[in-house]
Amino acid sequence: MQHQLKAYISMALAMAIVGSSVVVGKLMVEMIPVFLSSGIRFLIAAAVLIVLLIVFEKGFPELTKKDVFVLVMQSFTGVFLFSVCMLYGVKLTTGMESGMITSTTPMAVGILAFFLLKERIEKRMLIGIVLAVMGVMTINLFGADGGGSPHALIGNLLIAAAVVGEAMFTLLAKLLSPHISALAIATFVSLFGFLFFLPFAVFEALSFNFAAPGLLDWSYVLYYALIVTVLAFYLWYSGVSKVSAGISGIFTSVLPVSAVVLSGIVLKEQFTMIHLIGITLVIAGIFVTVVVKKDSQNLAS
Template sequence: MCPQRSTSSAAAFKTGSAARHGSLRPPGGVVVGARAGPATDPTRTSRPERPSAALPRCSERRPLRWRAVCNLHQPLSDWPLHRSAERGNMKRSSIGPYLDLTLAMALVGSSVVAGKIITREFPVFLASGLRFGLAMPVLVLILLAKEKRLPVLVWRDYRVLFLQALTGVFLFSLFLLYGLRYTTSSESSIITSTTPGVTALLAALILGERLNRWKWAGVGLCVAGIAALQLGSGGEGGAEGTRGSDHLLGTVLILGAVVCESLFTILGKIMTAKLSPLAVSTVVVAFGFVLFLPQAAYEARSFSFSQASMAGWLSIVHYALAVTVLGFILWYRGVSKVSAATAAVFTGVLPVSALILSYFLLHEELRAAHGLGILLIFGGILCAARER
């Protein structure tokens, strides 16, 4: 190879490389490609600044880790890696809400046994006033200890929470007690067994929840199971011979109790999206105490508290602390993480818990229909827990 030609080729390569990198110095001393401005030194060769738009953008074809590093301007919750970990944590803890709902309804079922003891010794409204009057300060103390302050509410929040206490606490008890006076217990059992179905329908209408076939199957099995449990009890009690307008009134009142219980779940779902389950429980119990207070004070005037037995007082304490305080907190915590229709299916645990506790504590009879009802209810829970 000719040395002269080799030297010229090397010079051409350096010239092209320098031109590509913007560092070729023409005779005038101005750097080609450099930005003009007061900070530019004409005697210094520098690489031009690359505009921010020329930075490599993250592509879907690039590795997941690189995309997460490139998207530093996005919040952590938007990173794909974080979302993947979040989905994994949800799968690992998905059984938690179902356990909360199951335990909450099991505690509420124990109120049936406690209620039978309470109603033998206390008037209904006085017992309810004592229940909420004892539960309210306990919840306030727990709320202040855990959250350090009372919840900050606007006028709309007060209205929703008051409506929740009015329907799910006060009117539910009122409709159920007076409805049983004008209709048979068998008919009341059939009507109350529709609670999961009514809740699912109201959730679709009010909350816009979409019910898939598994949830519909869960609701149907739960309704059938509750009906089997109630009818298996033989339909004792109630106004067996009542017909006509009084019978229709009793049916309407029991149906009103079902709607109130459904609204209690749906309104709880709405409020737990903004407040903690503990805060919702505290405010609802406080409103419940205010609603029961006038009639409870009236019944207390003629009631002899010294005649109540130790079993009666312990039942009041259990009703207040276990059923109201712990049961409300668990229920709202579970409702906040699942759909209202799914939570409604777990109301079927209530009669199962009441039946089992009545058998062991009150020595009541178990029948074959009860076993069938229990199987149907737990089959419905398994279907409803299958979200997809």
């Protein structure tokens, strides 16, 4: 029971950190350009993860050509495209709405698996997708910042594109060799992510005044690198390895709650009835998707 409690706390903290990344990202790109901040972030994260991989797993695992290709594609979709769309998106929309849309990733995985892998969508998944889409449409049509301004809508669409990138990252993981650990995957995608960002980061760095951002601004980059990319990863996988998939899925609902609460506290964004309806529908979609599956498995056993 104590081990399970620790696992629950670890997963809740991991998702709370992921939710906070929306808020921190919005603050970070106010002073530091998207590509430059992301390049620095993944350079730091990759360096730390390489050290951890050497310490805990005694070096890099052997990779086939297929593994390298899949890891590169994971990095392109789930790191490069995700980060670009997410960070440009949060510049145009609110942290609350960004967090709510980001939390629909499990449903996006189900939709892409249906179209790309021809996997069947179960009734529970279909209901979850409908609820999540209703939640996202509610905040887009009625709750967009600035009374439904086109900039907020574009921002929300960019966040949705980031979700598609993250969903592709998840699906591509199924193609990797089973001996490659989660830590190794995180290390490789962070390293490849840095390489993707490098030329764009250098271009932005040439005309960027590094003295302009204050210490607090640079701390956002460090937070993104060490807390979001490294610590959240460690907390999530240390917890998810000790519980069932159904239980771990429930904790993804912490993400939008964290994003909404922190957006209100840190960014001073107003939480409206539309946001309440939207987040309720999204969380209901998450619970239907993961909890009903768990219950049906228990009945079957």
